[in-house]
Amino acid sequence: MPTVRVLPHPHLCPDGARFESAPGQSLCDALLAHGVPLEHACEKVAACATCHVYVRQGGASLAASDDLEEDQLDSAWALQADSRLACCVRVADADLVIEIPKHSRNHAREHG
Numbered sequence: 001m002p003t004v005r006v007l008p009h010p011h012l013c014p015d016g017a018r019f020e021s022a023p024g025q026s027l028c029d030a031l032l033a034h035g036v037p038l039e040h041a042c043e044k045v046a047a048c049a050t051c052h053v054y055v056r057q058g059g060a061s062l063a064a065s066d067d068l069e070e071d072q073l074d075s076a077w078a079l080q081a082d083s084r085l086a087c088c089v090r091v092a093d094a095d096l097v098i099e100i101p102k103h104s105r106n107h108a109r110e111h112g
Contacts, residue, residue: 061094
């Protein structure tokens with residue numbers, strides 16, 4: 001199974017994380033299942049950009065983003081070439097290195 005490594009984030013994942021994920025699982029679900037509290041204000045239906053992540057390594061193994069994801073990414077904070085929405089990404093066969101942006105589109109972080 002591929003390994004997902006999350007780079008340290010000062011608030012959500014200060015020590016970073018590393019775990020295995022089954023191919024085909026959504027990246028958002030994998031992160032949440034392994035204790036990384038990634039925001040997902042639209043309940044993972046690609047209707048917001050709060051689950052925005054950077055795929056620092058392994059992005060070539062992922063399916064290309066579709067028009068819906070691209071439309072939502074346009075409103076993401078600090079968009080970069082390797083930006084993706086974790087709810088739209090399906091883990092493939094390659095290891096991934098993920099970075100969570102310092103800020104999200106939400107003005108107030110949702111806890112819970």
